[in-house]
């Protein structure tokens with residue numbers, strides 16, 4: 043029943059049943075706990091990872107569906123966009139409890155990778171699937187704009 | 196060392212031990228007799244600050260971090276008095292020990308009521324001032340100068356051309372007596388308090404996935420458990436069939452909890468446990484359960500308004516004043532149950548120890564968990580250790596006087612045999628349906644205005660379930676009145692000539708709890724909507740009308756008037772752009788004064804919340820940016836709830852299951868927010884909750900200004916308001 047995955051640039055063989063959501067394989071089996079469980083039904087975004095660069099909700103994604111795909115998690119995400127986003131997040135002290143923030147950051151990196159200078163409407167569209175119960179939205183928006191400015195140079 | 200040596204602290208001590216080759220540590224804290232003392236270990240004093248041999252300053256944080264900024268705030272106090280380098284000061288969560296780390300406002304160790312900064316402000320500064328004094332003394336002795344010649348800047352001690360970091364004098368300082376009156380700074384000497392530019396201590400770990408929450412804890416040999424609980428509050432397990440679960444890979448067993456409050460389902464992973472539970476059926480005894488629907492419960496609350504049980508305020512002549520009034524206003528308000536719905540579903544890990552247990556938890560009330568679990572498991576409460584990790588939100592939910600989820604986890608741990616770590620996880624559905632809601636409430640008010648449009652009499656009644664009754668905090672109830680039911684009305688600071696406030700405790704079987712700003716969640720809404728109605732009846736401007744009842748007779752009225760004027764000025768009150776409508780509210784809660792102006796627009800009849808301008812007076816603003824963040828977050832949290840959140844019951848069963856039907860505020864709903872902090876020399880007061888109460892009524896008042904509709908039943912969507 044082993045499934046071959048490629049996570050954060052490494053090949054990993056996992057033994058969970060193939061219909062197990064990627065989220066639980068990452069968290070419980072591999073020990074990559076940066077990706078969070080918030081709802082389990084694709085409605086909060088806490089579990090967002092990149093699958094071939096696309097922000098994806100890992101809580102409803104069976105591992106068998108991503109065998110062979112490039113999976114990136116918050117624990118290892120890197121590159122200029124990721125650096126700009128994390129730097130902006132820190133400069134503006136976006137976080138409160140922090141539990142949603144891995145997912146927010148993965149979604150924001152996904153957005154800026156596709157669209158280097160998003161409008162407020164673009165941000166609403168890309169980020170509305172990521173809930174933050176601490177309501178840090180105001181700063182998330184500002185941080186995305188700031189990261190976009192950094193990337194523009 | 197205290198009995199509560201934690202895994203984390205013992206690991207740290209190990210590291211410290213290796214570093215100790217290069218020098219010793221300095222620990223400063225309070226002795227049992229309350230005096231400040233210094234030592235090289237925490238053996239016989241209660242440490243609040245520790246200096247490592249390399250000069251790192253460790254602030255021992257007695258409160259937990261749910262996002263409110265305590266790990267930054269208490270650390271600021273230590274850094275300030277030591278004139279430390281901010282980059283070299285690190286927070287460390289204190290172990291569970293109410294004697295040492297109790298909340299000075301309520302005794303046991305715990306966080307709540309927006310008290311973390313307020314109760315710690317002098318305690319932490321004095322401890323750090325003590326550390327500063329012995330470090331300077333040690334340096335002076337070594338350098339042969341007088342202590343008055345030694346200065347500290349950016350964590351460096353200096354005198355007569357010599358300089359050293361704190362660690363170099365830690366050992367010598369540890370041997371010195373701490374002066375009884377080590378002076379703390381006066382406000383004009385502050386270099387960090389009140390200043391921007393101190394990055395949050397938890398920002399970095401929370402932006403790269405390394406911050407550890409209880410959900411992330413994994414121990415060797417750990418078993419995962421989810422609990423199948425009765426679909427109605429108060430139901431009891433009478434039987435179950437787990438045969439279907441045997442097919443689920445990873446399923447281990449299903450065992451009843453000792454009190455039959457549920458069935459623990461064990462597995463080798465979280466997903467397997469969740470899957471196994473789906474395959475299990477159970478039978479319940481509902482004879483002691485709450486089986487009413489929320490419609491029936493609300494009708495029951497409304498019936499309770501006719502004859503109030505308790506007199507909260509009983510001025511003379513209210514009935515006469517209303518009877519003889521030129522105009523009267525009457526209104527009824529209805530508030531639903533609300534779930535806290537923190538982002539991290541509740542969970543914790545229970546681990547066996549020598550003669551006790553160790554919890555890994557984002558623990559809000561260690562002072563409750565220790566005795567409760569000690570009693571439940573028959574162990575010495577001091578042997579109930581708590582490793583405090585980051586909490587993924589709380590909003591009051593983790594501050595449970597009955598330690599409900601800890602008890603459930605301990606029962607699951609016990610049923611598994613008590614010899615292996617058990618991680619009990621709630622799914623979002625468990626969290627949504629797990630009770631301990633903001634209680635539903637009904638209010639009725641009659642207000643009489645005289646011919647000049649002045650309020651002559653105000654009769655206010657409300658019915659709500661008491662949070663304190665039957666809890667360990669029951670002693671706080673005075674003359675039958677649970678202050679958390681009526682705070683914000685019974686003690687209103689408006690100069691009202693004749694007011695009566697009557698309260699009736701509603702009784703039902705759904706557990707209720709404080710929800711970010713507690714009673715103020717419904718009292719501010721009614722008071723501030725009614726003040727708007729009265730202003731309208733009087734033909735007065737809502738801001739001017741309120742100021743007329745805040746004549747400045749006392750500090751409360753002056754500070755309320757101060758924030759109200761500031762918010763109005765900054766929001767451009769009365770000169771909203773074309774197509775925008777404003778509403779205002781002002782309220783004091785947790786000793787903090789907040790006014791908010793909400794500005795909305797309408798598109799095809801749908802409301803869009805465009806902007807919220809907030810003014811806050813919380814005394815000395817220790818970390819202005821944390822205060823702004825708490826106001827922003829409180830505004831967002833309050834907005835989402837009044838707009839569309841409700842927990843309803845059908846025949847005692849919760850109808851909502853997950854975020855799709857308890858829709859949180861989203862990015863696209865979030866208004867622009869501006870926060871203005873009133874400069875103040877008063878002692879710091881709470882900021883976690885006070886941003887919440889004014890936003891609901893300010894929005895309601897803006898909606899009235901735009902549409903002529905008074906929203907008195909929440910959530911607003913149930914009153915026919917639609918949002919863009």
Ligand code: FES
Pocket residue numbers: 078079080081082083084085086087088089090099100101102
């Ligand atoms: S946990 Fe996956 S979207 Fe909420």
Ligand code: FES
Pocket residue numbers: 137138139140141142143173174175176177178262538587588
């Ligand atoms: S920071 Fe707490 S949920 Fe987003």
